[in-house]
Amino acid sequence: MTLTMVKETLMFRWGIIFLVIALIAAALGFGGLAGTAAGAAKIVFVVGIILFLVSLFMGRKRP
Template identity: 60%
Template sequence: MLNYAIIFLIVAVIAAVLGFGGIAGTAATIAKVLFVIFLILFLVSFFKGRRKP
């Protein structure tokens, strides 16, 4: 999931450089959402994995 967030971030930067504002904004929003989902899932798995059996 982090890979997709990085890919969308790169697409947003390239689109912004080329002047495609709508596409850049959409790709940046998708990248932010994917990163937040990745971060939440990472924290859940981190704390769940630290419990004693």
């Protein structure tokens, strides 16, 4: 795996973690924690998508 792929995987993992936290907090009652976790999940998800698109369009470079 390249460094970019590792970063993308890490970003998506954090996005999923924040999403799960938001869903658990929502199940327990919508409050400040649910809103914060959902907002963080959205930010991490968008950053991950942007990194994915950049790496997709930049293509692979030969060493």
